[in-house]
Amino acid sequence: MDAVLKHLPLRIGAYVPDDLLEDWFAPGTGMKPASDQALSAAKAYGWRFECEFKYYPERMEGVFWKWVPAI
Numbered sequence: 001m002d003a004v005l006k007h008l009p010l011r012i013g014a015y016v017p018d019d020l021l022e023d024w025f026a027p028g029t030g031m032k033p034a035s036d037q038a039l040s041a042a043k044a045y046g047w048r049f050e051c052e053f054k055y056y057p058e059r060m061e062g063v064f065w066k067w068v069p070a071i
Contacts, residue, residue, distance in 0.1 A: 014065070
């Protein structure tokens, strides 16, 4: 995932199902909904690659993307 986020083009998202978010960022904290620990860790991880992160509970996935400056 490091390489994906490092090279992620503007306006393209990397979508991660919530079960993987839990496994990667806060194993053992549970799901449904995703834990606050996993979401906080995912957000901090995204910032390492200049990516924003948002979790969509209705879709049960998180999205990393690079912010698009005003065009």
